[in-house]
Amino acid sequence: MKKLLNILLILTSLIGYLEWGKDHHMFLFQMEYEIFFHTPDKDAMVHPAVLIPLLGQLILLFTVFQKTPSKALTFIGLISLSVLLLFLFFIGATSGNIKILLSTIPFIVTGIFVVRAHRNRKVS
Numbered sequence: 001m002k003k004l005l006n007i008l009l010i011l012t013s014l015i016g017y018l019e020w021g022k023d024h025h026m027f028l029f030q031m032e033y034e035i036f037f038h039t040p041d042k043d044a045m046v047h048p049a050v051l052i053p054l055l056g057q058l059i060l061l062f063t064v065f066q067k068t069p070s071k072a073l074t075f076i077g078l079i080s081l082s083v084l085l086l087f088l089f090f091i092g093a094t095s096g097n098i099k100i101l102l103s104t105i106p107f108i109v110t111g112i113f114v115v116r117a118h119r120n121r122k123v124s
Contacts, residue, residue, distance in 0.1 A: 001117060002068075002069045002074070002114075002117055002118070003063070003064050003069055005110065005113055005114045005117055006060045006063050006064050006069055006074060006077070006114070007060075007064055008110045008113075009060055009077065009078060009081065009107065009110050009111065009114060010057055010060050010061060010064075012106040012107040012110050013028060013053065013056075013057060013081045013084075013085060013107050014027065014028050014029040014032075015027055015028070015029070015103055015106065015107075016028040016084065016085055016088050016103050016104055016107065017088075017099050017100050017103035018031070018088065018100065019097060019099065019100060027103070028053075028084075032054070035050060049084065052080050052083055052084070053080055053081050053083065053084040053085075055080055056076070056077040056078070056079070056080025056081040056083075057077070057080075057081065059073050059076055059077035059080065060073075060074065060077035060078075060081075063077065071118050074114060074118060075118070078111055078114055078115075081107070082111060085104050085107045085108070086104070086108075088100055088103070088104050089101060089104040089105075089108065092104065
């Protein structure tokens, strides 16, 4: 179950949506593709807004191949991705952009399920 949740975190992070200017808009998976394959300036890859969420995705991908997904690595990956996705949620909410706002909801819901799945419950 925890592996499935980590896969869902990765997938839901990729559908984050951005709009800027009048005619510019992309999903995060499109932006990652552009950065890796079409951007001549590789310095864009080391920008914290790009590097931190990307590392989070890679960490979560690593946990998918572990026999038992590491709780610490899962939370590190979740926090790394949350930096960007919660910022997008905030932008969508404050600007009234429903597309950006709704694109972050699946990630946030999945993140809540991940936290609940990893919470240690003490039995009295």
